[in-house]
Amino acid sequence: MTWFFEAYSAIRRATPYVAIGAIFGVGMVSAAVVSVTDNVSTFSTLQSPSGGILSDATYDQQTGQGADDFVGDSTNGHYGFYYKFGQINGTDSLVFRFRLNLLGDQQGVPKFTGNIRLGIDGDMNGDIDLYFGVSTGQGQNPEIVFQNPDAGKTNVSPNTSGLGTSYGNIVTTTSNYHYSAVTDGSSYHTNKPGVPNADAFLTFAIPFSTFKTYLESQLTGHTITLESYLRFLAFSSTQGNAVNQDVYGITGIGTVRYDQGGGFTQFYNASGKIIPEASTVVQAAMFLLSGLGVVLWRRKRSATAHVG
Ligand SMILES: [Ca+2]
Numbered sequence: 001m002t003w004f005f006e007a008y009s010a011i012r013r014a015t016p017y018v019a020i021g022a023i024f025g026v027g028m029v030s031a032a033v034v035s036v037t038d039n040v041s042t043f044s045t046l047q048s049p050s051g052g053i054l055s056d057a058t059y060d061q062q063t064g065q066g067a068d069d070f071v072g073d074s075t076n077g078h079y080g081f082y083y084k085f086g087q088i089n090g091t092d093s094l095v096f097r098f099r100l101n102l103l104g105d106q107q108g109v110p111k112f113t114g115n116i117r118l119g120i121d122g123d124m125n126g127d128i129d130l131y132f133g134v135s136t137g138q139g140q141n142p143e144i145v146f147q148n149p150d151a152g153k154t155n156v157s158p159n160t161s162g163l164g165t166s167y168g169n170i171v172t173t174t175s176n177y178h179y180s181a182v183t184d185g186s187s188y189h190t191n192k193p194g195v196p197n198a199d200a201f202l203t204f205a206i207p208f209s210t211f212k213t214y215l216e217s218q219l220t221g222h223t224i225t226l227e228s229y230l231r232f233l234a235f236s237s238t239q240g241n242a243v244n245q246d247v248y249g250i251t252g253i254g255t256v257r258y259d260q261g262g263g264f265t266q267f268y269n270a271s272g273k274i275i276p277e278a279s280t281v282v283q284a285a286m287f288l289l290s291g292l293g294v295v296l297w298r299r300k301r302s303a304t305a306h307v308g
């Protein structure tokens with residue numbers, strides 16, 4: 001499929017962006033005020049490329065920590081990967097929420113002690129261009145970190161992915177981070193499969209401007225806007241430099257490419273609007289280009305007729 005995205009990227013570069021935006025009604029967004037503590041019913045679920053809501057019902061984390069295991073499927077609508085966009089303290093922000101198998105604790109106090117990351121494909125070519133998420137260490141408070149893809153790896157599947165040194169660390173506060181037991185009654189399995197207990201929600205937010213700056217630094221020649229086409233991968237990890245614990249949307253870790261059923265979401269723009277399937281967009285772009293060709297042919301024909 002690499003050819004597809006290369007071809008599509010070429011068409012996008014050749015097609016006036018405003019035309020694509022006009023076709024699909026993508027316009028300016030008036031961001032609502034949001035909070036990391038908003039009810040889950042106000043968040044959007046994320047869809048798989050094939051159109052269904054991405055789910056991860058199984059206890060399939062690979063390293064033994066139930067508190068780092070994503071859960072969520074269609075049971076009572078309790079999904080595990082949510083998104084919303086809006087303003088927090090006047091700043092345009094991306095807000096992500098995950099449902100985890102078990103509420104972690106440190107000496108009896110609820111606390112997330114693992115690592116959750118997202119990987120972003122910001123240029124539609126199938127590889128991850130930026131990682132970010134919640135990082136914790138030896139008793140440290142969670143921080144929001146950014147990491148560049150390891151340049152020596154292709155970053156197209158779990159076993160070809162590597163995360164570089166973290167940077168841009170953001171201290172977590174009650175405004176950009178929330179971790180608590182769910183209150184919607186959901187209880188997927190714990191470390192002991194078949195013994196359910198309450199799930200946990202981990203929610204964090206990052207400023208869009210920070211996201212834009214770091215993603216653009218990885219994508220030479222690209223400008224990231226609220227209308228840019230993005231797709232997301234979510235995973236947990238025992239280390240900050242690898243994809244080794246639970247990939248949201250697939251069983252276990254696997255070796256499948258992210259863009260071939262390996263965990264990437266459908267394409268979205270940053271403001272949370274789902275983008276029509278890329279093939280539809282390509283067809284529309286081809287239609288525009290063919291229409292342009294007809295117009296040019298008619299003009300040329302008309303000019304020739306006048307000459308004659
Ligand atoms: Ca899982």
Ligand SMILES: [Ca+2]
Binds near residue numbers: 124125129
């Ligand atoms: Ca990419």
Ligand SMILES: [Ca+2]
Binds near residue numbers: 061247249250
């Ligand atoms: Ca999984």
